[in-house]
Amino acid sequence: xxxxxxxxxxxxxxxxxxxxxxxxxxxxxxxxxxxxxxxxxxxxxxxxxxxxxxxxxxxxxxxxxxxxxxxxxxxxxxxxxxxxxxxxxxxxxxxxxxxxxxxxxxxxxxxxxxxxxxxxxxxxxxxxxxxxxxxxxxxxxxxxx
Numbered sequence: 001x002x003x004x005x006x007x008x009x010x011x012x013x014x015x016x017x018x019x020x021x022x023x024x025x026x027x028x029x030x031x032x033x034x035x036x037x038x039x040x041x042x043x044x045x046x047x048x049x050x051x052x053x054x055x056x057x058x059x060x061x062x063x064x065x066x067x068x069x070x071x072x073x074x075x076x077x078x079x080x081x082x083x084x085x086x087x088x089x090x091x092x093x094x095x096x097x098x099x100x101x102x103x104x105x106x107x108x109x110x111x112x113x114x115x116x117x118x119x120x121x122x123x124x125x126x127x128x129x130x131x132x133x134x135x136x137x138x139x140x141x142x143x144x145x
Contacts, residue, residue: 010130015096018119022100025112037111046105053102060084061095079139090131093123 028034039046063084064070070092073080084091101116135143 009134010126011092014093014123014126017122018096018100021115021118022103025104025115026107029107029109029112034109034111037109039108039110043108046108050102050105053098053105057095057098057102060088060091060098064091064095077138079135079142081142081145090123090127093127097123 025034068080068083068085070080088094097116097119100119104112104115
C-alpha cells in the first residue's frame with residue numbers, strides 16, 4: 001500500500017488541547033483560584049488512583065508505540081489488532097487521557113475532576129469524526145471486528 005493513514009493523526013490536536021487545559025488548571029490551582037474545591041480528605045483515594053493512571057498511561061503508550069511498533073504498522077498500511085490494540089481501540093489517545101487525568105487526580109480538587117470527563121468527550125467526538133472514519137474506509141470489516 002503506497003498511501004497510509006497519517007502517522008500522527010489528530011494526536012497533536014488532542015494532546016495539545018488537553019495539555020493546555022491541564023496546564024491552565026494546574027496554574028489556577030497553584031495561584032489559589034480553585035482552593036474552594038480542594039478535597040485533601042480524599043487524598044487517600046485520589047492520589048493512589050492518580051498514580052495508577054499515570055503508570056497505566058506509560059505502560060499503555062509503551063505497549064502501543066514501542067512494543068506494537070505503531071508507526072511502522074501505519075507506514076506499512078497494516079491494522080494492528082494484537083497486544084494492547086486487542087484491548088483498547090485507541091491506546092495512544094487513552095494513554096494521554098490517563099496521564100492528564102492522573103495528574104489532575106493528584107491535585108485532590110473537585111473542580112479539576114471535571115476535566116477528565118471533558119477530555120474523554122473531546123477524544124470520543126474527535127476520533128469518531130476523523131481517525132475512526134479513516135480506519136473504516138481503509139480497513140472496512142477488518143476494523144469493525
